[in-house]
Amino acid sequence: METKENKSAKQSSGNSMIRNIAVGVITPVLAAAIIYFLGFNKGDDKAEFRKKKEATEKVWTSYIQNKEIFSTVMKKLGGSEDIEAVRSSINHEIETTISNLDNVKKEPNADQRVYSSIDITIQQMKDMKPLMNKFLDDMTAFVATNPTEEQGMAYIQQLSIDLQKKMGQLSQRDSMRLATYYDGMNKDYSITLPRTAGIRKDEE
Numbered sequence: 635m636e637t638k639e640n641k642s643a644k645q646s647s648g649n650s651m652i653r654n655i656a657v658g659v660i661t662p663v664l665a666a667a668i669i670y671f672l673g674f675n676k677g678d679d680k681a682e683f684r685k686k687k688e689a690t691e692k693v694w695t696s697y698i699q700n701k702e703i704f705s706t707v708m709k710k711l712g713g714s715e716d717i718e719a720v721r722s723s724i725n726h727e728i729e730t731t732i733s734n735l736d737n738v739k740k741e742p743n744a745d746q747r748v749y750s751s752i753d754i755t756i757q758q759m760k761d762m763k764p765l766m767n768k769f770l771d772d773m774t775a776f777v778a779t780n781p782t783e784e785q786g787m788a789y790i791q792q793l794s795i796d797l798q799k800k801m802g803q804l805s806q807r808d809s810m811r812l813a814t815y816y817d818g819m820n821k822d823y824s825i826t827l828p829r830t831a832g833i834r835k836d837e838e
Contacts, residue, residue, distance in 0.1 A: 687823045689743035694819075696738045697752050699831045704731040704759075717777075721770045728763050732756050745822075747815040754808045761804055769797045 704727060711723050735752050776789055820826055 685743055686745060687825070689741065690745040690748055690819060690823060691825065691827065693738060693741045693744040693748045693752075694827045695831070696741070697735065697748065697755070698828055700731055700734045700738065701755065702831045704728075717770055717774055721767065724766050724770075725763065728759050728766075732759055745819055747819055751812055751815050754812060758804055758808070762801065765797065765800050765804070769793060 707727050708724070711720055711727075735756050739749055739752050772793055773790070776786075776793075781789065816827060
């Protein structure tokens, strides 16, 4: 016949086993929840990881292509002698590129760092717009003073230097964050995302 002592010992042993099982289950569940909350969800299954990797490459490539198109078009604007025509073209290209980048962001499933990189570029372009227009305003005002050719060349040179300095500061403002995003994605997905709109090559 089972004594009270034996019954109590069995219950204690059973409770201890249940606690051990509970701890064994709860701990990884909590850890997974924290990892998911922090965004370091590297425990995704292979299919989900591959899906995110492919989406990341696709969105990144579209992002780079739009940046290069903008750069190419802007380089061609220097051929016009009409300041207001140049202004109209610059503003149009900035707004068009911002709109295109917003559309790129609608592509789903990519790494959040791609979308953050696009957001930074969009803000840079918005900040670029008044700088470009201020440059053209100053040029227009100076031309109205009927300067000599020598005065004109000196003024344009100085104005160009000032603009390049401001544009350089704008470009460098977020360079560290962009580099961190870029390096992190390359490392996490074992790829080399393109810096230009060429063909991406996986790391060997």
